[in-house]
Structures are given as structure tokens and as C-alpha cells.
Amino acid sequence: xxxxxxxxxxxxxxxxxxxxxxxxxxxxxxxxxxxxxxxxxxxxxxxxxxxxxxxxxxxxxxxxxxxxxxxxxxxxxxxxxxxxxxxxxxxxxxxxxxxxxxxxxxxxxxxxxxxxxxxxxxxxxxxxxxxxxxxxxxxxxxxxxxxxxxxxxxxxxxxxxxxxxxxxxxxxxxxxxxxxxxxxxxxxxxxxxxxxxxxx
Numbered sequence: 001x002x003x004x005x006x007x008x009x010x011x012x013x014x015x016x017x018x019x020x021x022x023x024x025x026x027x028x029x030x031x032x033x034x035x036x037x038x039x040x041x042x043x044x045x046x047x048x049x050x051x052x053x054x055x056x057x058x059x060x061x062x063x064x065x066x067x068x069x070x071x072x073x074x075x076x077x078x079x080x081x082x083x084x085x086x087x088x089x090x091x092x093x094x095x096x097x098x099x100x101x102x103x104x105x106x107x108x109x110x111x112x113x114x115x116x117x118x119x120x121x122x123x124x125x126x127x128x129x130x131x132x133x134x135x136x137x138x139x140x141x142x143x144x145x146x147x148x149x150x151x152x153x154x155x156x157x158x159x160x161x162x163x164x165x166x167x168x169x170x171x172x173x174x175x176x177x178x179x180x181x182x183x184x185x186x187x188x189x190x191x192x193x194x195x196x197x198x199x200x
Contacts, residue, residue, distance in 0.1 A: 015102075025102065026096065026101060031083050033084075034055070034168065038057075052194055067128055074136070080115070084167075091157070091161070
């Protein structure tokens with residue numbers, strides 16, 4: 001994806017400027033960041049429905065609060081490592097303060113969570129009565145199971161994510177509930193394009 005390519009290019013620039021010019025860069029590799037203040041549909045139309053439904057956690061929370069069915073591709077067997085945004089910020093500070101220039105650190109929870117389990121947790125928190133919708137796996141998706149090793153960041157930076165997924169989701173659901181009108185407005189700006197792209 002363009003986002004993945006931009007991450008790779010950014011990392012290559014960091015390596016280049018460190019190696020060639022001695023710029024003290026420290027690289028941080030994120031896992032799936034989630035938390036309050038992520039607004040679906042914010043920004044300009046980028047040509048696909050991913051403009052609106054770009055990340056699984058805010059998408060599931062929004063749909064669950066609207067009592068919609070949560071779509072599970074491939075039965076939700078894929079897994080991710082979800083890290084709460086406040087933990088990630090602490091991790092970035094740790095990278096800046098204690099990271100070795102030229103080195104790279106995972107900022108992760110170290111906990112593997114299936115997408116099916118994420119959907120179930122969000123439906124419980126929101127009281128969403130709609131059953132999930134099982135969908136075929138996306139033919140291009142080879143991401144499978146993913147979670148980050150935390151050993152190096154813990155040993156070298158003294159960093160550990162300490163917000164359990166249940167607590168992070170609870171706080172994110174509460175924020176989203178309080179800002180539904182703002183989110184609806186952002187999503188609405190893309191409605192016609194999103195519908196046309198979905199139909200195609």
C-alpha cells in the first residue's frame with residue numbers, strides 16, 4: 001500500500017542520513033495503534049473507501065455504536081498487536097531519550113489478538129446486538145498473524161505498554177460515543193464517492 005511504501009522510504013532516509021551524515025536517528029516500528037481522537041473520514045478523499053474505513057478499531061467501534069454488523073474477513077482469523085496511543089507516545093519519548101542512534105525498536109504490546117476477538121470485545125462494550133458478518137478473505141491480503149516482540153524495547157529503553165486492550169477499548173468507545181456527530185460529518189463528506197467506489 002502507499003502507506004507501507006512511505007514507511008519503508010522514511011526508514012531508508014533515516015538509515016541514509018545516519019550512515020552518511022551522522023544524523024542521530026532512532027527508528028520506531030509501530031504495531032496497530034488505536035485510541036481516542038482518530039476520526040473516520042478526516043482528510044481528503046484518497047480514491048478508495050479506505051479513506052473512511054482505514055483502520056479496524058475505529059471502524060468496528062463506530063459501526064458497533066451505530067448497531068451495525070461488523071465485517072469479519074476470513075472469519076477474523078488474522079491477528080494484530082494493538083497498542084494504545086498513550087503507550088505509543090511514552091514509547092516514542094523512550095526512543096528519543098534512551099534509544100541508540102542508528103538502532104530500531106518495536107513499540108508494541110506483545111499481545112496477539114485475533115480480529116474476531118477484537119470484534120467480540122467491541123460488541124460487548126457497546127452492547128451491539130448485531131451479529132458479525134462473515135466475509136471471504138481478501139485475495140491480496142497475506143498479512144496473517146502479527147504481533148511485535150517487546151524484549152529489546154523493554155531491555156534497552158525500559159519501555160512496556162501498560163494499557164490492557166479492554167481498558168484502551170473502553171476509553172476509545174467512550175470518546176467515540178461523545179464525538180459521533182463530528183465523525184458522522186467527516187464520513188458524510190465522502191458519502192457519494194464512497195458509495196460509487198463500493199458499487200464499482
